[in-house]
Amino acid sequence: MYEGKSILELHELLVSKKVTPLDLAKDAIELAKKDNNNAFEYIMEQEAIEIASNLGEPEANNPLWGIPFVIKDNMSTKDVPTTGSSNILKGYVPVFDAAVVERLKNAKAVPIGKTTLDELAMGGTGTSGHLGITYNPWDESKTRLVGGSSCGSAAVTAAGIVPFALASDTGDSTRKPASLAGLVGFKPTWSRISRYGLFPFAPSLDTVGVFARNVEDVAIVTEVLSGRDDRDSTSSTKPVGKYFENLKNSCEKRRISIIKEIRDSVKDKDVLDAFNKTVEGFKKRGFEIKEVSLPNDLLLSLFPTYFVISCAEATSNNANMDGIKFGPLSNGTTFEEVMSDARTRGFGELIKRRFVIGSFALMKENQHDLFLRAQKNRRRIVEAINNILKENDFIYLPAAPSIAPKFNEASDRLSDEYLIADNHLCLGNFAGLPSITLPIGFKDGMPFGANLMGRAFEEKELFQVSYELEQITGLANIYAKGGNK
């Protein structure tokens, strides 16, 4: 009944008492139970009803009061199973809430479920979690992926079940599925949002992410999530901006750059046409648009650099899943036997492969040639990006090479055709910059998006320019009607 409504639309209904938080929670849970996209790890029925029944009087100045949302299952939730969509954590029930969950609960938003992901957030297809494939709600034939790793959160938001969702982003895991699912998907500046309770994948790249169906909602949620948390020593002490209040003020920073080689790596004519149209829209609104260049060898090195660094960090961070500290009680009489049994049975093929690659890069004899070399190259990449952002306020690019691929087309996206177009969003993680994807068009009934990246801690400006893009495309608040079936 309340399917597809935004935070502010629901807020109005709540404040005028046309609906209660309990009505909204029950409605969302009913939709969640009918979910046909394999997007849920766990529906928090009892918890949601309990929370929604005890929120007191409506809070007119708190847009999150009583609003239902979902949580990617790589974030700890107190007394609620949290699996990372991996068999190794089957049955694990954390004793504390992740900082972002706690902040949303304190703001009196209502969590209604935990969502599927690529196993432990390592992947981009939404197919590698222990529950299998998560489907794209826009595609009735159920042949297209929704993208990952935040597949479940993307599918639930795109189907209109809740207005926003928590996700995470190490290489593009919020912003790529946003493009494939017609959502606004945002990753903040590295350190802006506490990662306490988020399962680490590659901490030098990881951030929490947010999905919603318009920029306003993303700004509201980001403002609540941001700020120092002493339990995450990497979280920033910088004051948090008034993202929502300032959203509709015209952005003072108006220089947008397009990295020519990345744009040209996209071959899909419909995506390019829609992208160019939005560029014209920006020009009409008085933005200065400049084409800039990056060397091809640097662009071709993005994926290998990302892969070496992220796999190495992931190998180290997941060493605690040894069948003793974390993971099921396993067979064996020595630590090595127990660990090897737990990990052999607990992990899927794809991430085992990543751990092998990560271990290889970290071996003493290889470290210099692989891990350190990747780190040096990362520095080169970051310098190149920061140079662009000295004279330009934003970088604007197509977010993905095409609409959501079919499952059978997705296996080899590492060919030259896709190497740059499918992997450039990790620039935002290398440099720790805020980055947001918005829908800009449709092809064959499937949405696709573009991405804006700004300077570190300039979230306020990034949201303002995104809001203008939303006016240019007119694609706010779209969702896959009937996509829950």
Ligand code: GLN
């Ligand atoms: N798709 C990328 C990968 O496979 C990004 C994952 C992420 O951001 N969590 O690692």
